[in-house]
Amino acid sequence: MNVLTVKFKNESKLPDSDVSIGFVPGGTNAFNLSYSAGKDILPLNKTKENGNWYKLEELQDGVQIENFSGRIYVSYGETWTVLKDGYEPAQNITDLNFFLRYDKMELTFNGKATDVADLTSIDYWSIPMKLETSYKNTSVQTDLGNKKGVISSQIYNALNILTTPPKSGQPNAKPALVPGTFKQNTDQPGSGFARIIGPSSYPPIGGVPVIPYNLFNDYLTFLNENFGKNPIANPIVIEGLGNGIIATISGHFNGVGPNVPSSGPKSAQDYNLKASIDTDLNVTLKGKIGSTETTMKFTKASLISPIGIYGANAAFSLNKGSEENPANDVYGWITGDLLAGFNIGAIGSTTEINKEKVGAMNSSDWFSKVPNTKLFSNLQNKATNYNQYAAALQPLSDAYNFAYSDRFSAVQISLNPATVDELQISFFNVETLL
Incomplete structure (x- = not known):
């Protein structure tokens, strides 16, 4: 023993x-x-x-x-x-x-x-x-x-x-x-x-004590203004983004082990979804998980809640169902991709790594191609566009x-x-x- x-x-x-x-x-x-x-x-x-x-x-x-x-x-x-x-x-x-x-x-x-x-x-x-x-x-x-x-x-x-x-x-x-x-x-x-x-x-917002940290509302607004369906004049241009699309959430989920099931949300499978934003600043993922067409919607309220982007536990509705919290399965893993992208400032980032803009990368590439020293303010010019608490702690x-x-x-x-x-x-x- x-x-x-x-x-x-x-x-x-x-x-x-x-x-x-x-x-x-x-x-x-x-x-x-x-x-x-x-x-x-x-x-x-x-x-x-x-x-x-x-x-x-x-x-x-x-x-x-x-x-x-x-x-x-x-x-x-x-x-x-x-x-x-x-x-x-x-x-x-x-x-x-x-x-x-x-x-x-x-x-x-x-x-x-x-x-x-x-x-x-x-x-x-x-x-x-x-x-x-x-x-x-x-x-x-x-x-x-x-x-x-x-x-x-x-x-x-x-x-x-x-x-x-x-x-x-x-x-x-x-x-x-x-x-x-x-x-x-x-x-x-x-x-x-x-x-x-x-x-x-x-x-939750409205509770006590009241959250004093910057909320991610400004980041969502920035993404909608530059990549939404009605962008501002002279928006940021990133190949593959725009007309509502703000990121590609794509990669491979290894499944939940040690005995990984052969099917279902805990099984190993690829995923490839487009993340889009609407004028109300809700974010929707749409595409394939395995071979199944899937939609995951995150409301603005869910994202800017303290447990949302900050807590990496934003609730979502799956295929227009009722809201649920991320679990230890492929949907939770995909949620992790999206929320990690918000936290580090990868979504909508024009920073280039080996001549490729981070915002144009598949989400799984953020974790393998972007050096740990290039997160947060290295990916976004505005401090409101990443997790400032995490950014302050990282070098210390x-x-x-x-x-x-x-x-x-x-x-x-x-x-x-x-x-x-x-x-x-x-x-x-x-x-x-x-």
């Missing part, structure tokens, strides 16, 4: 007694972890209570994992309580744990060659971490929450400026920064620091900055038991930033 040892290194300048660790499983996946001579680790959030947190002092020898897929949370000071069975904190001022300081990393380990770990700042940025793997005491791989030479204040400043002042144009929007010391529901929350919330973590951190970061760069590190037997998680930066 393969076992992964996970160790924790405190670089925060806090005493170990003020650092807590918790383990949150993903769904019904196997949960088999132990520490300190065979004592079982319990899931942090299984039942409503204070939560099964472990002080760092208890985990000096690390944790032994046989099976675990989920998140490892690090909390500084007061820990979040479990408000209901299976709970994780919401990025919402109505959540009783909203102003506490915590962060997370993600891993899957079941003793398989495909096992991986990663850092993520998609939901929010709070506690920089570092992942280091080793095998028989020899270093294998490193994943940096702060890239070499980058200090936390640089990341803080780069993210803070994106919402200060708020850019969404929504009434009552406030900067994404969350103070830590607070009185609930007041405008004087104190001087501590908890998190900077990522754009995809906000509730190896963590996921939006949901499809892994299509463009290696943001995961391997936990293949043939080459890795230990993972060390280091955490940093406890200084007050405000």
Whole structure:
């Protein structure tokens, strides 16, 4: 049986007694972890209570994992309580744990060659971490929450400026920064620091807190003005685009394994669809998935919702049916192509890679032909035409900055038991930033 040892290194300048660790499983996946001579680790959030947190002092020898897929949370000071069975904190001022300081990393380990770990700042940025793997005491791989030479204040400043002042144009929007010391529901929350919330973590438009990030309305308008059915004078010209067409969503879906079905939406198949925009800024994909003519429609409201382009989870209607969310199938993969294109600014881009305009490429070529260093502002002249949060994080951190970061760069590190037997998680930066 393969076992992964996970160790924790405190670089925060806090005493170990003020650092807590918790383990949150993903769904019904196997949960088999132990520490300190065979004592079982319990899931942090299984039942409503204070939560099964472990002080760092208890985990000096690390944790032994046989099976675990989920998140490892690090909390500084007061820990979040479990408000209901299976709970994780919401990025919402109505959540009783909203102003506490915590962060997370993600891993899957079941003793398989495909096992991986990663850092993520998609939901929010709070506690920089570092992942280091080793095998028989020899270093294998490193994943940096702060890239070499980058200090936390640089990341803080780069993210803070994106919402200060708020850019969404929504009434009552406030900067994404969350103070830590607070009185609930007041405008004087104190001087501590908890998190900077990522754009995809906000509730639907009209909810509280109100999203302060730039919405993708300007990008959709730009595409309609240049490639719509009634373009502006002297529009941008890209071969194959225009008269409503804004992109070609084309490639191959490998299917859902390990036992890939021979037919259906989880089977391996090619896809080739044209993305078009209408005057209401809805986007429709139409073409073939496998040998079947298919239509997928994304409304403007679905796209500019925080969980839409930002969250890479925009709802769509399939063949004029009712709206549904992307799933782990060919429709979800195709949705990923489209939304990744919006996030990085590939759709409607005139930037040339090897003499080919990115906007003219098939969507699958964005992931294979466009270098990771050529995304975002390298693809679009206007900052409103890409995910500014992801763009700010990319040069500063190896963590996921939006949901499809892994299509463009290696943001995961391997936990293949043939080459890795230990993972060390280091955490940093406890200084007050405000």
